[in-house]
Amino acid sequence: MNVKNNKRKRDSIDKIEKSFINMLQKKELNQISVTDICKDTGLNRSTFYANYIDIYDLTDKLREKLEKDFGEQFKEHYNHKAVMMFRHIYENQLLYTTYFKLCYDEKHQINIYDISRAEQEFNNKHIKYHIHFFRNGFNAIVKMWLADGCKETPEEMAEIIESEYRGRRDYS
Numbered sequence: 001m002n003v004k005n006n007k008r009k010r011d012s013i014d015k016i017e018k019s020f021i022n023m024l025q026k027k028e029l030n031q032i033s034v035t036d037i038c039k040d041t042g043l044n045r046s047t048f049y050a051n052y053i054d055i056y057d058l059t060d061k062l063r064e065k066l067e068k069d070f071g072e073q074f075k076e077h078y079n080h081k082a083v084m085m086f087r088h089i090y091e092n093q094l095l096y097t098t099y100f101k102l103c104y105d106e107k108h109q110i111n112i113y114d115i116s117r118a119e120q121e122f123n124n125k126h127i128k129y130h131i132h133f134f135r136n137g138f139n140a141i142v143k144m145w146l147a148d149g150c151k152e153t154p155e156e157m158a159e160i161i162e163s164e165y166r167g168r169r170d171y172s
Helices: 007-024 034-041 045-051 055-073 081-091 093-101 115-122 127-147 154-163
Strands: none
Touching (some): 007 034, 007 045, 007 093, 034 045, 081 093, 081 127, 081 154, 093 127, 127 154
C-alpha cells in the first residue's frame, strides 16, 4: 500500500539525507552525485527520484526541514530558549555544520529572533537594522562555535547571546 509518509519511504529519506550529509563533510556539493548516494545507501535511483528532483532539491528540502524543526523546537520555551537552541545545535553538530557549509545562512535565517523583546529593548527604534545585525551575529557565533568543536557548553553560549541584550536601553 502506497501511503504518504509510510515507514519505508521515511527510512529511505533518512538514509539519503544521512548519506548526503556525510558526503558533504568530505566533498563539495558539485562533487556529489545521485549515483554516489545510491551506492552508499543501497537504494535504487528510482527511490531517490521518487523523493527528490536532483541533488539541489535534496539540499533545499534538507534546509527546509532543518529550519522548520529548529523553529518548532523553541516556540513555547521563551525563558530557556537560548540554552535549548545551543543544546539542539550541540546535539546535531554535523547537521548544522552542513547547513552552514551550504551557505544557507546567507539566504535563509534560522528563525530565533524575538521581535517583541527587541521592541521592548530598543523602543521600536530602528528594529529592522537590529534584527539584521542580531541574526547575522547569531549565525557568526554559531559558526565559530561549531568550527571550534563546541568547546563551550550550551549554557555558556546562551550566556554569550544573552549578554548582548543587557544594558541596551542605555544605547538607544
